[in-house]
Amino acid sequence: MSLTLNEAIQLAKLQSISSFKSKNMYLASYWDFRSFKASQLPGLRLNTTPFNYNRSVTPQYDSESGDFIFVPDERISSDIGLSVNQNITFTGGELSLSSNARRLENMRSENTSYTSVPISIRLSQPLTGYNKFKWESKLRPLEFEQAKKQFLAEMEALSQQTVRIFFNVVAAHIDLNIAETNLANADTLYNVGKGRFQIGTVTQDELLDLELSYLNAKMSRTQAEVTLKQTQNQLNSFLGFDKEIVITPLIPNTIPGLKINADRALDLAKENNPTILELEAKLIRANEDIARTRSTSGLSADLSANIGINKQADNISDLYTPPYGDDRGLGVTLNAPIIDWGTRRGKILMAKSNKQVAEAEVKQALIDFEQDIVMRILQFNLQEEQVDISAKADTVAQLGYNVTKQRFMIDKVDVIKLNAARNSLDNARRQYIVALSEFWRGYYSIRQITLYDFDRNESLIKSLDYLLEN
DSSP: OEEOHHHHHHHHHHHOHHHHHHHHHHHHHHHHHHHHHHHTSOEEEEEEEEEEEEEEEEEEEETTTTEEEEEEEEEEEEEEEEEEEEEETTTTEEEEEEEEEEEEEETTTTEEEEEEEEEEEEEEEESSSOOHHHHHHHHHHHHHHHHHHHHHHHHHHHHHHHHHHHHHHHHHHHHHHHHHHHHHHHHHHHHHHHHHHHHTSSOHHHHHHHHHHHHHHHHHHHHHHHHHHHHHHHHHHHHTOOTTOOOEEOOOOOOOOOOOOHHHHHHHHHHHOHHHHHHHHHHHHHHHHHHHHHHHHSOEEEEEEEEEEEEEESSGGGTTSSOOEEEEEEEEEEEOOSOOTTHHHHHHHHHHHHHHHHHHHHHHHHHHHHHHHHHHHHHHHHHHHHHHHHHHHHHHHHHHHHHHHHHHHTTSSOHHHHHHHHHHHHHHHHHHHHHHHHHHHHHHHHHHHHOEETTTTEEGGGGGHHHHHO
């Protein structure tokens, strides 16, 4: 089968192992974010203990003797409850609405009682310290956005890898064509040389050079055949094809005429590149670490409050009939270190130091990021000219070799000049393929860092839709 470069890239994105891994890593991030969004919604939970048997000996006060006596106790209990829980992102607390019922049977006295809390509203609220819900609400959407853009960047990295493997096959085909041409020419020239040696116009050392060239050409062709087979197998494996399929790469002789503005590319990279989000998340985690350290090592206060109704009855039929009793509670819990020998201060200073290091690393990373983008753009903008020059050099080398070969055939130039012309042609052909490969790798490199298609003038983020639909 024949493949263009664009077809090879599309196949790599559809069925290569690298693409499969990237898609599933992205989907894992997608479902993780979906789980986070779901955790912010009210959740209904069932809590039940269908059966619990307990046999023990408990002390009781005997008023007649004035002493404590030990009385055996044997009970069976069961309970069931429903609760609706809602995290409060702004304050870091939790609000719950619950209802439960309990049955208790005393097997010694054969007495059975029922208790219920038909409805109860409970609030658990940290009064000071670390609010994990607030930090999660900052980080989790940022991490998911980074995962989306990282997936797109990996797809463009996959395109660059496809270009490299694709042009390895192209170069191997050209090397084999060169080797076969060289062998045919060497054979012809060697036979011509033998005829001229008989009439004395070619010396013996020149004839030996022609014979050596012929033998070297045979070895080069054999090596070129092996190299072509290796690169074809690599391309088949990369694209997920069976080894029996023979792929013929079609050389993309036309390239898009693009001159990318470095400032615009830099703005797009800052807007779209996942590295920027990664650096932003790094600073948020550093600030979160300081807040967590202050909370866990200093004064902490927690408020818990509940209000509702309850009922106790001897019969289950009376469990949910008025009148009801009050079910109320209010509590504050304090936890404060008195003597910690400087542990808290040391932890906070360490967290602040880590934040300063993170800020310095982010600042340096941004500088390196911008410089790398500018250099890539400058290099890419030169690639189109390099391709044109290489194409012209290939044409000129071919014409030069044809002229030199004709002049050799009429005994106007010697073997040395002919071999030099042949080497120039081979090098020009290879340089043209290298220039093409470098252009396309540079093109997809720019797409990777900006997540923007400059040829179509549109963002690559739109291409995520097909994955979500499937």
